Amino acid sequence: MVDVADTPAVAVAADSAWRVRLGRFRELGVSIFSNPTTVAGLILIVLMLSIAAFAPLITEPNTPDPYQMPRDWSAISVPPGSPGHPLGTTNVGGDVFYGIVWGARTSLRLSVIVVSITVVVGVTIGSIAGFRGGRVDEVLMRIVDVFLSIPELIFALAIAAVLGPSFRNIVLALAVVFWVKYARIMRAQVIHVKENEYVDAARVIGDSKLRIYFKDVLPNSITPVITQATLDMGNIVLVGATLAFIGLAEAGLAEWGILVSEGQAGISAGRWWASTFPGLMVFLWALAFNLFGDGLRDVLDPRTETSR
Amino acid sequence: MTRNGLRKGHARRGWSIIVLLLVFTLVAAACSDDDEPSETTASTAAGSTETTTTAASGAEVSNPGVLVHAADDEPTSLDPAQVEAGEGGETVIFQVYERLLEIGESGPDPVPSLATEVPTLENALISADSLTYTFPIREGVVFHDGTPLTADDVKYSWDRVMTMDLPEGQAGTLSDTIAATRVVDDFTFEVTLQGVNASFLNAVVPSMVSSIVSQDAVEANGGVVAGEPNEFMTTDMVGTGAYKFNVWNRNENLQMEINQDYWGTPANLDLRIEIGSDPDIRVLGLRAGDFDTIETDPSFIGDIEGAEGVTISSEGLTVEPIHIAFNMNAPVDELPGTDTIPADFFLDPKVRQAFNYAFDYEAFLAGALGGFGDFNPHYIPIGIFGYDPSAPVYGQQDVARAEELFRETGWWDEGFSVSVITEEANLFEIAALVLKDSLETLNPNFEVNVLAVAEAQFDEAHASDPVPYAMWVKNADPFADPHPYLSSYAHPDGEWGEIHGFRQAYQDPDQVAALIDAGSVELDVTRRAEIYAEVQALLFDDPMWLIAAQEGSVVAYRSWVQGFTNNPLWPRPSLKFALMDKG
């Protein structure tokens, strides 16, 4: 009797899917760097992250809370180039330059926290749905459908409105709205991989379900999640800034969306700086992650449909 | 057709679309300048001396025959029994309805309106015990629906307010002072008060809640039901005033026309009140000539100053001081988690004084109010009877004194953290931010958290008892007499006295109470003023509020408007449109 464990197919299956992935990374790196738009995105990302990281060095942090805009009540709505305020001030004397720099930090906090939560929750739920199938899958997917039936911004708007204006509530609102995409992606991936050969082979060997999951399913499903997460890093900030623009962030916070809305009333009188510079930053941030994420998607999953 | 051919077809189409768009834009550019003056076109740069307003420079009047006013907010109700104090509906009620007495143009004293005389002890229209007031009613006055005014309408109007007793309205103004109303004959109306009241003729009779409505009109449209609003009266008006109500287009405008049968001097122009425009659009509309008068934020004055054909009126002060509350009754375990103050924090007058000294009044005045405003003593606004110009005022930041006081109380080294709740995106939020900056710059151990929330959330917190926050920002309600201010904002057992625990906080609550009570029944004007001077001196050392400023009353209008009269004691924007003309 031939020992099943000796057959070549099983030998291949026994080799960790992770190692296969790792080997592909080098190829990945090359493909990524060959695309100019992707590289542009990467450079922008590095720029944004640097601003966020070095914020305390670029401008003197405000006391006691550096995330609060410093207000100079004697210099209200002064134009760019004024002494002490290179990019001008807002209608309450907030320094626009400070807002640009620390706003990057705020954006980083926002996107990292939200993406972390949504990925963990979404991947978990999606995996459960995909793996279990049947009733559990049906129920979970109905819930996902309900969440998806309301357009994202409007849903986040309603939630944040109800919770009240604060940074924490924006995080919550975005997390509640954005986890569903990951659930869907993960579920589709799990189902797809479930039917794949090497998983069957592993089952034949007798690996536990959990082991199969972590060794084979997860690594093979992870790429669309990574792509989506990258894109979301940009989009979370975009939607978050929109919520803040509408008025759902806390008073005086150094956040790009708030600055744009504060500057809005002055536009008809020619005070363009308080809105233009922060808005530009939102654009660049979203652009950075979209460019890079796009390039990543082209390389990793050319055929997969990840939603915007 | 080859594949390439079809592709070329698409490409050609693509190009033509783009070319079409470009042409459209160029045509737009060419055509835009022969526009009629419109509130919606503008091309101005800040601070530039040349203003390219499309309105003809001063020669031609826009909208002849109609006075167009751009208002700040929209009314929620046009019913005197339902309207809130200080909201948009009062402006309209002021133009269309009338009262027995009105605050005169040069006021503060009331003058006859639907009553022909002001009751006094001398003319015996006030009884000897000062409890009964008799009002002779003007004859020959006709409501807008043609029915004549009689004393029955007066009694009906006041009674209905008290019967309906709507929580959103100001029924308390009447029911707290009036014991009985009586029709003596067709043209004589009598009121008996619950107690001697020096503010009745100033604060109650001319107030919007006391407007006279048509009994016939109300009875024909739902009558009076206790506790329930009357749909007809909320959106329609049948009054006696110089203006006849025409139509209310929600979120757009209210239109009123000249009352040809008015008993007094008729209005010169029809009236249209535009609502729903943002402050910067109002400014643009004024400059373009689409609006004749606008309510505006002081922060926009800079954009209006120097504009052609525009005048700014800014001498008066509103009578709604912006204040920050000290809540001695704040439930310590319900406060926001970041608060560290103990329950007795504000009981110590030195702490309250210290806050008052620490606030950067200049910053608030310059930053939020554009310099338009002043500082009144606790608690009588400038322009109200009884205001004492020599009373001590907290109008100057005194950092040294503030530090001294904080040191004396031990808080200087210990530090504290307190939250202040405010409505977001308005003056109140700015006041809170100034408070925050003032205290935090003074001492890094001090922390002030500004909770800027939606209006609805603020109102709910504000209406609770006890209020679950240690500090909040709002403005006072407008009154025409010192007593309601003192009663609401200073008396230990008054409205806020009870909710905030003034009695425990005052050094000598009985003295304060006695003085305020004495002032409310003192009919002799000189003695009354003396009493109030004493109150103001007392309250300086024992302040129950931090008064950020008394806002300036700023109205901007086209120079072609004549007869512009502004009395801060009138409901915002303190204008009587019937007096105005243009040309």
Place this chain on the structure above:
Amino acid sequence: MQIRAYITRRLLVLPLLIVGTSIIVFTLTRVGGSPIGIYLSHEMSPDEVAELEARYHLDDPLPVQYYYWASGVVRGDLGWSGVAAAPVTEVFAQKLAATMELAVSAAIVAVILGISLGTFAGARRDRLPDHVTRIFAISGAAMPLFWFAILLLIVFWVYLGWFPIGRSDPDVWASISHPTGLYTVDSLLNLNFVAFRDALWHLFLPAMALGYGATAIIARMMRSSLVEEEQEDYVDAARAKGLPERLVLRRHARRNALIPTVTVIGLSFGFLLQGSVVAEIIFRWPGLGRWMADAVLRGDQATIMAYVMFTAILFLLVNLAVDVIYAYLDRRVVLGK
């Protein structure tokens, strides 16, 4: 036959989804914030507050409140909007017309421009126009609408003065009758070309701003799907069979290139709906979006509820329509995964 079953199944699930969504959003508005807040005036006593709460059923248990709301909806009563100071239903139709006019204009712009640009770029694959389009498309996805709109305003309204703000010149608006509530249509029905021009001039900037993002997505999708289709075997096979070019393209290539594009057009609809909130704020457009923004800031739960349900239902219907069209166009799609 499969399609019919698919449609039926989707239609059956639709009401369940709607009810499910309504329960979630309703719970949200009642449990969070302060539903009573919008009806309060400052200086009300706690008793007065309680009185108002009773009037609006806010002191009843949640399911009971939901029942009142739901039965109200069935009767056509969507509650009282604190922001508009009027019944929700009264204000809704008028604002709906304004938003629809804007959204449809933006959609027209997006579809025409997007498809043209996409085919244009697809035809010049990997050459300059294609790269430019790609950058345009990606920046469209990343573009914060509030910023783009403000830029447009600064340039075209404040400095150049070419276009106005708001929906109409009030005098011109008042000079025509409004049978449909759509300014462009009404002005044409009135044969009033001054009004028509006024309508277009006011529509131009907001439609451009709102349409930008959708244009980018559609262009992108059209370009890539066209490129993909070019490469498909069946195109050559059909040609080899001797089918006329016209048929090859009409029956196969274009139809297949349109499939993902139709999907994307459906997606853009959601995009436009959400964008309208911000666009209406900035261009002072008196539509649903702006009303919702005010409601959100002032805690007007009745309006929030009505708006969210409306958009959800609309969104669901549009997605259903898109899926059905997709299924029809591409019979190879497995219906129901």
